[in-house]
Structure formats: C-alpha cells, structure tokens
Amino acid sequence: MKRFLILGVILAGTATLFFGCERSAKRVGPKGPPNPEADRLAQPKSLQQVGAPAELTREAIPPDNPQTPEKISLGQKFFFERRLSADGTVSCSTCHNPDLAFTDRKPTSVGIKGRIGQRNAPTILNAMYNKTQFWDGRAQTLEEQAGFPIVNPSEMGNPSLDTAVAQIASVEEYQQAFQRVFGRLPNGPDLLRAIASYERTQLSFDSPFDHFIAGDTNAIDASAKRGWELFNTQARCNKCHALTETRRDVTLFTDNDFHNIGIGIIRHNVVALAGQAEKVINSTDAAAIDRAAIQHDMSVLGRFLITKQEKDTASFKTPDIRNVLVTGPYFHDGSQETLWDVIDHYNKGDGLHNPWLDEDMQPLALTEPDIDDLVAFLASLTSATYKEQGTAELARQRALSRTNRPQRDTARAFGPKPVPPEPPK
Ligand code: HEC
Numbered sequence: 001m002k003r004f005l006i007l008g009v010i011l012a013g014t015a016t017l018f019f020g021c022e023r024s025a026k027r028v029g030p031k032g033p034p035n036p037e038a039d040r041l042a043q044p045k046s047l048q049q050v051g052a053p054a055e056l057t058r059e060a061i062p063p064d065n066p067q068t069p070e071k072i073s074l075g076q077k078f079f080f081e082r083r084l085s086a087d088g089t090v091s092c093s094t095c096h097n098p099d100l101a102f103t104d105r106k107p108t109s110v111g112i113k114g115r116i117g118q119r120n121a122p123t124i125l126n127a128m129y130n131k132t133q134f135w136d137g138r139a140q141t142l143e144e145q146a147g148f149p150i151v152n153p154s155e156m157g158n159p160s161l162d163t164a165v166a167q168i169a170s171v172e173e174y175q176q177a178f179q180r181v182f183g184r185l186p187n188g189p190d191l192l193r194a195i196a197s198y199e200r201t202q203l204s205f206d207s208p209f210d211h212f213i214a215g216d217t218n219a220i221d222a223s224a225k226r227g228w229e230l231f232n233t234q235a236r237c238n239k240c241h242a243l244t245e246t247r248r249d250v251t252l253f254t255d256n257d258f259h260n261i262g263i264g265i266i267r268h269n270v271v272a273l274a275g276q277a278e279k280v281i282n283s284t285d286a287a288a289i290d291r292a293a294i295q296h297d298m299s300v301l302g303r304f305l306i307t308k309q310e311k312d313t314a315s316f317k318t319p320d321i322r323n324v325l326v327t328g329p330y331f332h333d334g335s336q337e338t339l340w341d342v343i344d345h346y347n348k349g350d351g352l353h354n355p356w357l358d359e360d361m362q363p364l365a366l367t368e369p370d371i372d373d374l375v376a377f378l379a380s381l382t383s384a385t386y387k388e389q390g391t392a393e394l395a396r397q398r399a400l401s402r403t404n405r406p407q408r409d410t411a412r413a414f415g416p417k418p419v420p421p422e423p424p425k
C-alpha cells in the first residue's frame with residue numbers, strides 16, 4: 001500500500017512539472033474583485049483527458065522552454081495582465097476569455113480605445129498543436145505569436161515589447177518571479193516564454209466524440225455518427241480537416257495547410273489589394289504584415305501577405321474544429337453566425353467570381369437532414385468543460401437556423417461544379 005502511495009506522489013509530481021497544478025494556479029492573481037483568472041476554466045488542464053494525444057503534447061513543448069509550475073503560473077498572470085497594454089485596459093484574456101472558450105465571441109476583435117480589428121479571435125485551446133499560428137500562419141511558435149498583439153496598435157497598442165516590459169518591471173512580485181523562474185530581470189523574450197508555457201497547459205479533449213472513439217458507442221447519437229461518416233465521405237470535409245486523406249483524423253482535424261474557400265472575397269477588390277500589398281508590404285517586415293492583417297482591408301489577402309504568391313491569394317489556415325460549437329462566429333472574419341451557415345457555404349461549393357478557390361471546394365448535394373447530421377457531429381467535439389455552454393449554444397443556433405439561412409443556395413448545392421474564372425491578368 002505504502003509503495004503505491006509513494007508512486008502516486010511521484011506521478012503527481014511529474015504531471016505538475018508539465019502542466020502546473022490547480023493549487024499553485026489558484027494562488028495567482030491580484031486580490032480584489034473577482035476576475036476571470038480565478039475562474040476554474042482558466043486553470044491549467046489535466047493531461048488525463050480522453051482523446052488527448054500524449055505524444056503530440058510532449059512534442060509541443062519546445063526544448064528551450066520547458067514547462068515548470070512557476071513559469072506556468074507566471075504566464076497565467078501575464079495572460080490576464082491588463083498592464084501589458086498601452087492604456088492598461090486590455091489583456092490577452094480580453095479577446096481570449098476562458099469563460100468563452102478562450103475567444104471573445106465577436107465577429108472581429110476589439111482592442112484598446114475600442115479599435116475594431118479585421119479578424120476573428122481563434123481559441124487558444126489546443127493552439128499548442130498548431131504547426132503555425134494566426135489565420136495566415138505568420139508566426140511559427142506560441143512564443144513568437146505572443147509578441148504581436150502586445151505591439152499591434154489595434155490590440156494592446158504598445159510602441160514596443162520593451163515598453164510593455166517596463167510597465168510590469170516595477171512590480172516587485174514580478175521582479176521576484178522573473179528571478180525565480182528565469183534567473184534574470186524582467187525582459188521581453190522571457191515574458192513571451194512564460195505566456196506560451198501557460199498556453200501549453202490549455203489542451204482540450206474529453207468530448208463526447210472522444211468517448212465514442214475510445215469505445216463508448218453510446219457517447220454520441222445516431223445523427224452525430226451519420227455526420228462523422230458524411231464528414232469523411234460526401235461532405236469532403238476530410239480533404240482539409242484531416243492530417244491525411246486516407247486515414248481518418250480523430251485528433252486535431254486539420255491538414256495544417258492553407259486554402260482559399262471563398263470567405264470574404266466577394267466584399268473586396270482582391271486584385272487591387274494584392275497590388276497594394278506588393279507595393280507597401282515588405283515580406284520580411286513581420287510587424288508590417290501584422291498591422292495589415294489586423295488593421296487593413298489587405299487582411300482579406302490571407303497567406304498572400306506572407307508569401308506574395310498568387311496561389312495563396314485569400315487563403316487561410318485550416319483551423320482545428322474542436323470546440324467549434326462554442327467558439328463562433330465563424331471563419332477568419334467571423335462572418336458566419338451558425339454552423340448551419342458554415343455548412344450551407346460548403347454545400348454550394350462557393351466558387352462565384354473566385355479564380356483562387358481551392359479545387360476541393362465543390363457542390364456537395366447535402367440534404368437538410370445531412371446538414372443537421374454534420375452539425376450534430378461538430379457539436380460532439382465540445383469538451384466536457386464547455387458542455388452546458390454547448391447545449392445552450394446549439395439550441396440558439398438551431399432556432400436561428402430555422403428562420404435565417406443567408407448562405408443557403410439549394411440550386412447551386414445540387415448543381416454541377418462551376419468552371420472557375422481565369423485569374424485576372
Ligand atoms: C484585441 C484582441 C486580442 C488580444 C488583446 C489578443 N489577441 Fe490573440 N488573437 C486575436 C485575433 C483577432 C487573432 C487572429 C489574428 C490573425 O490571425 O491575424 C488572434 C490570434 C491568436 C493566436 C493564434 C491562434 C491560432 O489558432 O492561430 C494565439 C495563440 C493568440 N492570439 C494568443 C494571444 C496572446 C498570448 C495574447 C496576449 C499577449 C493575445 N492573443 C492578445 C485577438 C487578440
């Protein structure tokens with residue numbers, strides 16, 4: 001008995017090393033009025049979740065930024081630290097709120113001084129597994145990513161990362177924490193390391209779908225099961241939302257690639273914007289690309305802003321679709337309100353006036369019951385932590401979809417694949 005106990009203690013200690021523990025996490029945060037940081041949804045998550053990929057999770061931790069409980073807890077403080085913004089009003093959690101599955105549930109995000117950006121805030125749940133960060137993949141790592149919103153004028157608005165560091169460097173608690181965790185004075189790179197290590201504790205699996213895959217055949221209903229079949233067959237979702245087209249992907253539902261699926265393209269003169277981008281955006285100037293993506297109409301150019309290759313025009317990263325029910329509105333511009341709208345978009349194959357449309361986009365001939373089944377499958381990807389929110393949100397979306405289907409176009413959905421127009425010269 002005693003031996004088991006000791007083993008248990010050692011195991012718990014190891015888990016803590018990787019992911020922090022609830023107790024140390026709860027102690028962080030300033031005293032005073034309740035803030036989201038104290039919320040249970042903000043705490044580092046357990047590795048023991050049904051469906052969590054142990055191997056991938058280990059690989060997602062870079063050797064030069066190992067997880068320690070103190071670093072994670074410091075990163076958690078910074079994630080909720082409004083003093084990291086120019087006017088002390090905005091933190092990472094303003095747009096990535098744990099109560100809202102680490103999003104803001106707005107079409108596009110709002111930063112300091114009410115400045116509205118061009119893009120929808122993705123969840124940071126499972127962002128640790130992304131091969132690239134941002135809708136256009138302009139950052140490689142979570143460390144690199146975290147530096148951009150701090151200095152973007154429409155987000156946290158600091159003139160430089162060092163200015164942000166200066167705002168927290170005078171706080172004695174932080175000085176001590178930097179010394180303890182990094183053995184140095186407060187500085188930008190370590191600030192970003194701490195934030196990234198907190199984000200790497202936000203894995204989110206344990207959904208009804210994960211239980212189904214683990215062998216509990218009753219964990220999802222018949223409709224969701226039909227939806228999962230459609231996802232991998234007639235609906236063609238697996239062409240992009242799977243690691244390979246030959247094996248079903250039950251883990252992250254993304255090919256880590258970029259595609260033009262026709263979002264936002266009709267509202268903009270893409271050719272003119274591409275011409276403008278070629279003139280004013282230097283592909284090696286990461287800050288300029290970030291400003292264009294967040295603040296300018298050139299945002300619609302997507303991956304093109306980084307590669308300047310015509311094939312990447314208005315193409316965006318295939319997102320992981322776990323927890324998608326509770327992270328709407330949808331797409332890089334937050335233009336679609338419900339999952340029914342998303343599937344209506346795919347069903348008609350888009351295509352109109354879009355020479356760069358991905359060849360895997362085509363009319364799908366999905367019936368109304370098929371669409372309901374696909375939504376049921378997507379809803380089954382909601383982690384247990386967001387179960388109640390998911391139930392309420394599904395009811396809301398279903399009610400809305402009964403009266404409002406702006407993307408529905410049955411004639412096109414059941415029509416032939418249109419011939420795409422030639423790219424403009
Ligand atoms: C004003 C709102 C806002 C603030 C503040 C903000 N973000 Fe974001 N975040 C966004 C938006 C919008 C995007 C998508 C932008 C894009 O793709 O061009 C994003 C993207 C991300 C991504 C990429 C996720 C993915 O799936 O590609 C991560 C990670 C992230 N933010 C973390 C952070 C961290 C860490 C902070 C604080 C240092 C922060 N964000 C501050 C709005 C915000």
Ligand code: HEC
Nearest residue numbers: 235236237239240259263316317318330331332346358360
């Ligand atoms: C050709 C590749 C491709 C195919 C096929 C595809 N997707 Fe996507 N999916 C993407 C890309 C790329 C995005 C992001 C596009 C954007 O925002 O501009 C996306 C976004 C989404 C989103 C929004 C996620 C969010 O967080 O906003 C959902 C939901 C989704 N896809 C579900 C599906 C379903 C269901 C199918 C099958 C009916 C499907 N996708 C087929 C590539 C694809």
